Amino acid sequence: MRxxxxxxxVPAPPAPGTRxxxxxxxxxxxxxxxxxxxxxxxxxLWSDGVPSTGxxxxxxxxxxxVTWGLQVMPLFFIAGxxxxxxxxxxxxxxxxxxxxxxxxxxxxxxxxYLLTMAAIFTAVTxxxxxxxxxxxxxGITGPLWFLAxxxxxxxxxxxxxxxxxRHGPWTIAVLLVVVVLVDVVRLNSMxxxxxxxMVAAWTLVHQLGYWYRQGVxxxxxxxxxxxxxxxxxxLTQVLHWYPTSLVGIPTxxxxxxxxxxxxxxxxxxxxxxxxxxxxxxIRRRFVAPRAFHAxxxxxxxxxxxxxxxxxxxxxxxxxxxxxxxxxxxxxxSGQIVPDGLxxxxxxxxxxxxxVLLVYCVARWLWPVEFVRLPWFDAPPERALxxxxxxxxxxxxxxxxxxxxxxxxxxxxxxATSIAYGITVSTGVALLAVLAGIALLRQPLxxxxxxx
Numbered sequence: 219m220r221x222x223x224x225x226x227x228v229p230a231p232p233a234p235g236t237r238x239x240x241x242x243x244x245x246x247x248x249x250x251x252x253x254x255x256x257x258x259x260x261x262x263l264w265s266d267g268v269p270s271t272g273x274x275x276x277x278x279x280x281x282x283x284v285t286w287g288l289q290v291m292p293l294f295f296i297a298g299x300x301x302x303x304x305x306x307x308x309x310x311x312x313x314x315x316x317x318x319x320x321x322x323x324x325x326x327x328x329x330x331y332l333l334t335m336a337a338i339f340t341a342v343t344x345x346x347x348x349x350x351x352x353x354x355x356x357g358i359t360g361p362l363w364f365l366a367x368x369x370x371x372x373x374x375x376x377x378x379x380x381x382x383x384r385h386g387p388w389t390i391a392v393l394l395v396v397v398v399l400v401d402v403v404r405l406n407s408m409x410x411x412x413x414x415x416m417v418a419a420w421t422l423v424h425q426l427g428y429w430y431r432q433g434v435x436x437x438x439x440x441x442x443x444x445x446x447x448x449x450x451x452x453l454t455q456v457l458h459w460y461p462t463s464l465v466g467i468p469t470x471x472x473x474x475x476x477x478x479x480x481x482x483x484x485x486x487x488x489x490x491x492x493x494x495x496x497x498x499x500i501r502r503r504f505v506a507p508r509a510f511h512a513x514x515x516x517x518x519x520x521x522x523x524x525x526x527x528x529x530x531x532x533x534x535x536x537x538x539x540x541x542x543x544x545x546x547x548x549x550x551s552g553q554i555v556p557d558g559l560x561x562x563x564x565x566x567x568x569x570x571x572x573v574l575l576v577y578c579v580a581r582w583l584w585p586v587e588f589v590r591l592p593w594f595d596a597p598p599e600r601a602l603x604x605x606x607x608x609x610x611x612x613x614x615x616x617x618x619x620x621x622x623x624x625x626x627x628x629x630x631x632x633a634t635s636i637a638y639g640i641t642v643s644t645g646v647a648l649l650a651v652l653a654g655i656a657l658l659r660q661p662l663x664x665x666x667x668x669x
Contacts, residue, residue, distance in 0.1 A: 222581040226518065226588075231510040239504045239513070240497035244297040246516040248290045249524045252361070255288040256528060257572060259465070260357070262535055263547045263554045269354040269539075272547075272554030275467045282463035282470070286450075289464035289475075291364065292423045292486035293493060298368065299427020302375045313376060314603040318660035320372050321615070322594075324365055324521065325655060327587045329594060331525045332622070332648060335359070339627035348629050356626035356635070358528040363476065366620035367416055371424050373612040378421060382428045390429070393422035397480050405459075405472070410639070412477040416620075419478035423486045434494045442491030446484040453481060468553060519580040521587055530575050538568070597659035611657030618650035 232239070261272045275281040302320065309316040335358075342351060381389050396418045404412035453460045460481045466473030474481040504513055538544055545564055546557035556562065622644050624637025631645035 222578075223585055225515070225584075228511050228514045231505045231507065234505070238300070238497075238501070239510070240493070240500040241297045241300055242517065243500050243504050243513055244293045244493065245301070246513045246520055248293045248297075249520045250516060251288060251290045253523055253527045253576065255285075255465075256361075257531060257569060258284075258288075260531060260535075261547055261554050261556065262354075262539075262544070263549065264539055264544060268350055270554060271353055271357065273467045274556060275463055275465070276469045276553040277555045282461070282467065285462075285464040286485065289482075289485060290489065292426075292482070292489050294364075295368065295371070295420055295423040296427045296430060296486070296490055296493060298372065299424040300431040301427070302372055302424070303379050303428055303431055306375050306379065312603050312660075313605055314601070314608045314658070315660045317373055317608050317612070318597075318658050321369055321612075321655075321658055323587075324369065325615070326589075326591060326594065327521050327525060327583075328362075328365060328619075329591065329651075329655070330586045332651065335529075335627050336630060336648060339630040342627075343629055343631075343633070348633065351628040352635075355532055355628055358532055359622050359626050360624075361524055361528060362619045362623035364524075366616045366618075366623060367420050369619075370417065370612050370616045371420050373608070374421060374424075378425060379428065382425060386432075387429060390422055390425050393418055393425065394480075394483065397422065397478075397483050401479050404477075412479075413638075415477045415479065419483050422483060423490075426486065426490045430490070430494060430497075436495065439491040439494035442487040442494075446487030446491070449484045450481055450488075453484075518587070519584055522580045522584050523576055526579050526583065527576050530579055531572060534568075534572050534575055594655065594659070597661050599661060601660045602657065603660075607657050611654040614650045614654030614657065616654075618647040618654060621647035621650070 259273050259275055261274050263270045263272070275284065305320065306316055309319070339351075339355075342355075378389070385392075397415055400411055400414045400418065404410075404415075454462045460479060461467075461470035461472065461474055463470055463474065464482060464485055465475045504510055535544075545568060546560050547554050548557040549555075621637060621642045625635040625642040625644045625647065627644055628635070634641050634643045636642070
């Protein structure tokens with residue numbers, strides 16, 4: 219009796235020079251590092267049957283520095299920039315078809331995830347009070363922010379690559395100035411202006427992928443590391459203008475991540491330089507059969523793991539609570555923190571089971587990433603090809619996913635939540651995502667160029 223569905227065959231390693239394995243390694247493994255980070259950061263305290271959540275990074279001043287190693291999302295945007303440019307160059311069809319090809323690969327498993335979450339939390343709303351679900355499950359959908367930003371940035375690829383061909387690295391300089399100016403306005407007068415950096419900062423990081431594809435001298439890579447790290451140390455540790463952490467945590471006055479600040483951009487430069495320097499070694503190392511096989515398998519699972527890991531984590535911690543095996547926590551200075559070394563001693567076995575559970579879920583659900591879905595994979599024969607329609611569809615998907623990421627599914631489908639300072643309905647946001655997909659759907663040839 220087969221427990222898991224069979225895995226697809228792994229192709230042979232590509233011939234040298236035909237494919238940049240360094241990009242495959244980054245795209246396969248960077249999202250998995252995020253999963254580890256989320257597990258390490260989430261901390262729960264139960265009081266009278268009601269959970270409160272916190273972040274282990276609030277446990278002391280050194281802890282936010284952990285994010286300088288675990289914050290790897292810029293790497294995915296860098297790799298995405300290089301891959302998207304190549305894909306757009308090679309695609310033989312229209313812009314709308316190309317964009318749908320890129321979006322469909324990401325949104326197929328995401329749509330299944332969203333509809334499953336809607337079904338689960340419709341039942342949860344009936345069975346569990348919101349005083350429990352509001353603080354406990356809102357973060358489950360947080361990882362959707364990545365898709366909410368990455369899809370619009372991908373949609374801009376034809377425009378940003380044309381800009382790059384004319385002005386090269388100056389495009390990065392212009393975007394860096396925009397990020398800094400937005401920071402100044404956001405931090406001194408109008409906080410909502412920070413939303414501009416959700417596009418400007420991540421488009422800048424995407425442009426770094428163009429630079430990588432063009433070729434970056436070793437001296438520039440070293441300067442990126444030294445300069446990015448130096449600026450961050452000065453701004454966060456000397457001048458104290460910005461928080462240390464590269465993710466949002468309760469003890470810091472604002473987040474460097476949502477929306478991104480110049481600190482996150484400088485961190486992206488550090489990762490960019492390191493990636494440029496290490497990419498030759500990565501290509502040599504991962505062309506070996508076992509390393510290539512592991513990377514190919516990770517690529518199959520990556521999106522599924524990324525989408526479902528928070529639900530698995532919350533379910534696992536809930537089971538531990540039911541069994542009376544909660545990780546020991548306490549309140550200190552108003553924050554939930556680990557209760558001594560016992561917390562960290564128990565963390566390893568808890569993490570081991572969590573990894574096994576995520577693996578099982580990924581093994582069961584990975585086919586969803588490739589299966590044909592009703593309606594989703596049956597676009598009209600005469601689909602709309604207007605670039606304006608594609609832009610509207612992209613905006614609806616991005617805004618819908620970002621709203622769901624911030625509001626979560628607690629109280630679904632009728633409840634509203636405050637996210638980003640505005641009232642958001644996850645039910646309405648889900649309809650926006652579906653409407654965006656409807657506008658983007660395109661008939662594609664049986665054989666598609668997908669990198």
